[in-house]
Amino acid sequence: MHCKELESVLEAEGLGQLPKDARLHLATCGACQGLLADLNAIASAAKTIPAEMNPPERIWISLRAQLEAEGVIKEPVEAAEHSSWWQSFTALLRRRAFATASAGVVVVVLAVAVFVARIPHTPQAGAANNQPVTESPRAVPTQVVASVPSPTAPVVSLPSKGSAPSKVKELAPSPSESASFTLNQAELDVPNMQLAGNSQVDLALRQNLRTLNAFIAECELRLKENPQDELAREYLYTAYQQKADLLAAMMESGRGDN
Amino acid sequence: MQPTTKHRQSLSVWSAGLLLFAASSAIAASPEHQERHFTVQGHPVVVLQNVVNGRIEVKSWKNSEIVVSSTAAKDKVAIDMEQVGDRIDIAATSTVASGQPHEVEANFQLTVPEHTELQLKTQTGLIYVEQVTGDMKLESIAGDVHLKEVSGYIIVKTTGGSFVCTLCSGKLEFTSVSGNAQLLQPSFTNVNLMTTSGNILYDGDFSRTGIYTMKSGKGLVEVRFSGNDSFDLQAKTYSGVVDNQAAQFMQPEQHTSRHGNRFTRVLNRTVGLGFAKVEISTYSGTIRILKRD
Numbered sequence: 001m002h003c004k005e006l007e008s009v010l011e012a013e014g015l016g017q018l019p020k021d022a023r024l025h026l027a028t029c030g031a032c033q034g035l036l037a038d039l040n041a042i043a044s045a046a047k048t049i050p051a052e053m054n055p056p057e058r059i060w061i062s063l064r065a066q067l068e069a070e071g072v073i074k075e076p077v078e079a080a081e082h083s084s085w086w087q088s089f090t091a092l093l094r095r096r097a098f099a100t101a102s103a104g105v106v107v108v109v110l111a112v113a114v115f116v117a118r119i120p121h122t123p124q125a126g127a128a129n130n131q132p133v134t135e136s137p138r139a140v141p142t143q144v145v146a147s148v149p150s151p152t153a154p155v156v157s158l159p160s161k162g163s164a165p166s167k168v169k170e171l172a173p174s175p176s177e178s179a180s181f182t183l184n185q186a187e188l189d190v191p192n193m194q195l196a197g198n199s200q201v202d203l204a205l206r207q208n209l210r211t212l213n214a215f216i217a218e219c220e221l222r223l224k225e226n227p228q229d230e231l232a233r234e235y236l237y238t239a240y241q242q243k244a245d246l247l248a249a250m251m252e253s254g255r256g257d258n
Numbered sequence: 259m260q261p262t263t264k265h266r267q268s269l270s271v272w273s274a275g276l277l278l279f280a281a282s283s284a285i286a287a288s289p290e291h292q293e294r295h296f297t298v299q300g301h302p303v304v305v306l307q308n309v310v311n312g313r314i315e316v317k318s319w320k321n322s323e324i325v326v327s328s329t330a331a332k333d334k335v336a337i338d339m340e341q342v343g344d345r346i347d348i349a350a351t352s353t354v355a356s357g358q359p360h361e362v363e364a365n366f367q368l369t370v371p372e373h374t375e376l377q378l379k380t381q382t383g384l385i386y387v388e389q390v391t392g393d394m395k396l397e398s399i400a401g402d403v404h405l406k407e408v409s410g411y412i413i414v415k416t417t418g419g420s421f422v423c424t425l426c427s428g429k430l431e432f433t434s435v436s437g438n439a440q441l442l443q444p445s446f447t448n449v450n451l452m453t454t455s456g457n458i459l460y461d462g463d464f465s466r467t468g469i470y471t472m473k474s475g476k477g478l479v480e481v482r483f484s485g486n487d488s489f490d491l492q493a494k495t496y497s498g499v500v501d502n503q504a505a506q507f508m509q510p511e512q513h514t515s516r517h518g519n520r521f522t523r524v525l526n527r528t529v530g531l532g533f534a535k536v537e538i539s540t541y542s543g544t545i546r547i548l549k550r551d
Binding site for chain 2: 155172199200201203204205207208211212216218219222226228230232233235238239242246249
C-alpha cells in the first residue's frame with residue numbers, strides 16, 4: 001500500500017480499526033504516522049469544543065467582507081435574505097434620484113459599521129441611572145448588576161477589492177449625523193407626495209414617520225450627551241432602518257410619482 | 259301654476275334616467291366575486307401583492323389544490339393570477355387613474371395545502387392565517403396580522419398594524435414602528451421582536467434551546483413564563499423600569515457575564531437551569547416579568 005491509498009482508506013474508514021495492509025504501511029512510513037497523529041490530535045481537540053458555539057458576529061462580518069472583496073459573493077448574504085434597511089434605502093435612492101448622495105450613503109454604511117466596532121466598551125461606573133430595577137413581591141435584594149469592563153471590540157476591517165485589509169482610520173465621520181442628514185433629505189419629498197389625505201394608510205404612514213422622528217431625536221440627543229451609550233445607539237440605528245423602510249414604502253406605493 | 263302634460267312627461271323621462279343611472283352605478287360599484295383553482299404538488303408558494311386595501315385570509319386543507327376567492331369592485335381593481343409550477347402569483351392593483359386609489363379594496367380568501375409557503379403583502383385590512391405550516395413573510399402598513407396554529411420561519415413586518423400569534427411554533431421575526439405584538443401559548447425556538455413604540459406581550463413557555471429577543475423603544479414588554487421554564491434572562495433599559503414580579507422564582511444569573519454599564523439598568527437572572535436565552539430591552543418603556551399561575 002502507498003501513502004495515497006492510505007489516505008483514501010482513512011477518508012473512507014475514519015480513524016477506527018484500519019485494514020491489515022494499511023497497518024503494515026503505517027508501520028514503515030513516517031509521513032503517514034505523522035498524518036495519523038495529526039488527525040488524532042484534531043479529533044481529540046474537536047471533542048473538547050462545546051456542541052453549540054456561536055462565533056462572534058464580527059467573524060461573520062469579516063468573513064462576508066472578505067468574500068465580497070474576493071468576488072466570491074456578489075452581494076451581502078443578509079441582504080439577499082431580508083430586505084435590510086440599506087436595501088430599502090438604496091431602492092429609495094434609486095427611485096428618488098439621490099444619485100449624488102449615493103456615494104455618501106455608502107460611506108455612511110461603512111462608517112456606521114466601523115464606528116460601532118471601534119467604540120471602546122466603557123468601564124463600569126457603579127449603579128445605573130435614576131430609576132430602580134424593582135423586584136417584587138419577595139425580599140430578594142434589588143440588584144443592578146455591576147458591569148465589568150469588557151475587552152475592546154476588535155476593529156473590523158472591511159477590505160476593498162484589490163487591496164489588502166487595512167486598519168480603520170481613527171477619525172471616521174459621525175455616522176449618525178450622516179445617516180440622519182441623508183434620511184432627512186429623503187424626507188423632504190414627503191410633503192410633496194400626492195397623498196389621499198383621508199386614507200387609513202396615509203394617516204398611518206405619516207403618524208409613524210412622526211413617531212420615528214421623535215424617537216430618533218430623543219436618541220440623538222441622548223447620544224450627543226453620552227456618545228458611548230450603546231443601548232441608545234442600538235435603538236437609534238434601528239430607528240434609522242425603520243425610517244428608511246418607511247420612506248421607501250411611501251415611495252414604492254406610488255405616492256412619490258407626482 | 260299646474261304642470262302641463264308635456265312637463266309631466268319630461269319629468270318622468272328624467273326620473274327614469276336618474277333611476278337607471280343610479281342602478282347602473284350600483285351595479286358597477288358592487289364587488290365582484292371571483293374564484294380560481296390551482297392544482298399543485300410538493301411545497302407550493304403563494305405570493306400575493308395586494309397593492310390596494312383589503313383583508314387576506316388563508317386557511318389550509320388536505321387537498322393538493324389552492325383555491326383563491328377574491329372580492330373586488332370590477333371597474334376599480336384588476337386582479338391577476340398566474341401559476342408557474344407550484345408557485346402562484348396574485349396581484350391586485352388599482353385601475354383608478356386618479357382620485358383616491360388607496361381607498362379601493364380587494365379581499366382575498368385562500369385555501370391552501372398545509373405546507374404552503376406564503377408571501378403576503380397588503381396596505382390595510384387584516385391578514386389572517388390559520389393552520390399553515392410553511393414559511394411565511396407577511397407585510398402590512400396599517401393592517402393587523404393574526405396567526406393561529408401556524409409554524410415555520412415566520413417574518414412579520416408592519417408599520418402600524420398589530421400582530422397576534424396564537425399557538426404558533428418555529429422561528430419568528432417581527433418588526434414594527436408602532437404595532438403591538440402578542441404571542442400567546444407560543445412554541446417558538448427562536449423569537450426576535452422589535453417595535454419602536456408598540457407593546458410586546460409574550461405569554462407562554464420558552465423552548466429549552468430557544469433564543470428570545472424582545473425590544474421596544476417606548477412600549478411595555480411583558481413576559482409571563484411558566485413554572486416549568488428554564489432560561490437565562492437579561493432585561494435592560496435606559497430610562498424605563500424593570501418590574502420583576504417573579505423574583506422569588508429566579509436566581510442571579512450563573513452562566514454568562516452579560517452586564518450593563520453606567521448608562522443602562524440591567525437585570526440578569528436565571529430561572530430553572532437556564533437553558534433558554536431571553537433578552538429583553540427597552541429604551542424608555544417598562545419591562546415586566548411575571549410568572550403565570
